[in-house]
Amino acid sequence: MAPDIPKEQKAQVITADGVMTLKTIPVPTPGPQEILIHILYSGVCHTDLHALNNDWPLPRKTPLVGGHEGAGVVVAKGSLVASGQGVDVGDYVGIPWLNSTCHHCTFCMQAQEMLCSEAQLSGYTVDGSFQQYAVANASHVAKFPKDKGVELDAAAPILCAGLTVYTGLKQSEARPGQYVTIVGAGGGLGSLATQYAKAMGLHVIAIDGGPEKGESCKKLGAEVYVDYLKSKDLVADVKAATADGLGPHGVLLLAPMEKPFQQATGYVRSHGTVVCIGMPAGAKVSMPVFDTVVRMVQVKGSYVGNRQDMVEAIDFFLRGLVRAPVKVVGMSELGGVFDAMRENKVVGRYVLDTSR
Numbered sequence: 618m619a620p621d622i623p624k625e626q627k628a629q630v631i632t633a634d635g636v637m638t639l640k641t642i643p644v645p646t647p648g649p650q651e652i653l654i655h656i657l658y659s660g661v662c663h664t665d666l667h668a669l670n671n672d673w674p675l676p677r678k679t680p681l682v683g684g685h686e687g688a689g690v691v692v693a694k695g696s697l698v699a700s701g702q703g704v705d706v707g708d709y710v711g712i713p714w715l716n717s718t719c720h721h722c723t724f725c726m727q728a729q730e731m732l733c734s735e736a737q738l739s740g741y742t743v744d745g746s747f748q749q750y751a752v753a754n755a756s757h758v759a760k761f762p763k764d765k766g767v768e769l770d771a772a773a774p775i776l777c778a779g780l781t782v783y784t785g786l787k788q789s790e791a792r793p794g795q796y797v798t799i800v801g802a803g804g805g806l807g808s809l810a811t812q813y814a815k816a817m818g819l820h821v822i823a824i825d826g827g828p829e830k831g832e833s834c835k836k837l838g839a840e841v842y843v844d845y846l847k848s849k850d851l852v853a854d855v856k857a858a859t860a861d862g863l864g865p866h867g868v869l870l871l872a873p874m875e876k877p878f879q880q881a882t883g884y885v886r887s888h889g890t891v892v893c894i895g896m897p898a899g900a901k902v903s904m905p906v907f908d909t910v911v912r913m914v915q916v917k918g919s920y921v922g923n924r925q926d927m928v929e930a931i932d933f934f935l936r937g938l939v940r941a942p943v944k945v946v947g948m949s950e951l952g953g954v955f956d957a958m959r960e961n962k963v964v965g966r967y968v969l970d971t972s973r
């Protein structure tokens with residue numbers, strides 16, 4: 618390792634008792650196909666809270682360093698990471714949710730690597746970006762151009778939130794000029810979803826709770842804001858927000874709560890698509906079979922995106938079309954960020970500065 622790489626670093630570690638503590642731990646050494654990244658900023662995704670709560674039916678690593686929106690600079694690389702592979706020391710890169718996949722299963726071969734049964738997940742099955750130095754797989758890191766002076770704090774949320782909603786909007790099959798409803802629009806994924814949808818030429822109907830989220834959604838491009846805490850008939854309000862009253866063509870369900878998953882088939886337009894993205898613990902999607910059949914409604918899941926989706930999601934950011942409302946705080950303040958997230962108080966995305 619180069620001499621300027623320290624031997625120890627600060628990290629937020631979840632221990633076996635489920636408690637998260639800021640600790641001093643060794644700087645990891647990259648394996649042959651890995652790189653070592655000096656993480657400067659890391660976004661905080663609601664998935665990180667699911668990891669802390671351990672509330673998904675998916676086993677995670679313990680002890681765990683969470684985080685999967687890590688943006689930083691490559692400081693070392695393994696022996697098999699060849700020059701010309703697009704990752705060299707000094708490059709700006711990002712740690713996404715997908716840490717590695719097998720490359721040879723039927724899904725990997727079709728660029729559906731998120732479905733790979735051998736996928737390793739950053740900040741979940743392997744240590745992630747809530748640390749100052751993290752290893753990542755050279756084949757799966759996201760790349761930011763250094764020559765464009767990319768602000769890595771603003772770029773970090775694209776690595777999961779941006780990628781996920783960009784891909785989800787494509788999955789909704791909504792076309793320019795049509796309507797899309799973003800549920801959980803004031804949060805991390807929702808803020809970016811509103812902007813990607815607007816940039817794609819879609820009309821945006823935002824749903825979230827409280828006036829602060831409403832103000833943010835409107836600022837980011839939502840034409841109508843429906844406050845789920847106030848609405849007496851949410852289905853009617855969403856349908857009324859479309860010009861012909863028939864409801865939105867696409868729905869992105871981003872809220873980490875079950876109820877919206879029961880409401881969406883009520884207001885989606887006939888032949889429209891409901892895309893499930895938020896993952897409330899233990900929740901079920903339910904809908905009347907009769908309506909689903911005779912109104913020909915599609916319901917599907919969407920899970921992050923592939924590496925080409927990442928390139929495109931970053932390109933929207935580089936063109937200035939999307940930028941999450943970001944609040945930068947020290948990595949030591951992660952506990953407080955999770956408290957705010959539990960209470961639905963996060964507007965946009967918190968990003969951790971790993972130096973403090």
Ligand SMILES: NC(=O)c1ccc[n+]([C@@H]2O[C@H](COP(=O)([O-])OP(=O)(O)OC[C@H]3O[C@@H](n4cnc5c(N)ncnc54)[C@H](O)[C@@H]3O)[C@@H](O)[C@H]2O)c1
Nearest residue numbers: 663664801803804805806825872873894895896920921961
């Ligand atoms: N499918 C994927 O690939 C993928 C990727 C990333 C995150 N996620 C999941 O998406 C969810 C959201 O993540 P986030 O980081 O944006 O969370 P967040 O906490 O930043 O935002 C969630 C928003 O939902 C709002 N909300 C809560 N109840 C609501 C309701 N009944 N109706 C409308 N809005 C409501 C909250 O007020 C908040 O603004 C999490 O469950 C996360 O695990 C999924």
Ligand SMILES: [Zn+2]
Nearest residue numbers: 662664777778
């Ligand atoms: Zn995430």
Ligand SMILES: [Zn+2]
Nearest residue numbers: 719722725733
């Ligand atoms: Zn595979």
